[in-house]
C-alpha cells in the first residue's frame with residue numbers, strides 16, 4: 001500500500017453536513033475514502049482533457065436486422081483496431097444486440113469512435129464511459 005499522509009481540511013459547517021449526508025447515501029464508511037475518490041475522479045477527468053491514455057468502454061444497443069448495420073459497425077471497429085482491446089456481443093432478444101467495446105488509448109480517439117458508432121443509422125443507444133488505465137492516480 002502507498003505511504004499515507006494525513007492533512008487537515010477546513011470547510012464550512014453546512015458544506016460538511018451536506019458532504020456527510022452524501023457519504024451516507026453513497027455507503028462510504030469514512031470521509032477519507034470519499035475524499036480520495038473525489039480527488040481521483042478529478043485527476044481522471046484531467047487525463048481525459050489532456051488527451052492522455054485512458055481505458056474505457058463504448059456500450060451499444062442496436063437491432064441486427066437493420067440492413068448493413070452489422071457490417072458498418074464491424075468496419076468501423078476494424079478502423080479503430082489500435083484503440084479497441086476487446087469486444088463482447090450479447091444477443092438481448094430476437095432483435096436487439098448489446099455490444100461492449102473495451103478501449104485503451106487516447107481519450108480524443110475514444111470520443112471519435114463513440115461519435116462515429118452513435119451516428120450510424122440503426123444504433124439505438126451508444127454510451128461512452130471513460131476511465132483510467134490506473135497509472136498516475
Ligand code: NI
Nearest residue numbers: 064090091097
Ligand atoms: Ni446479437
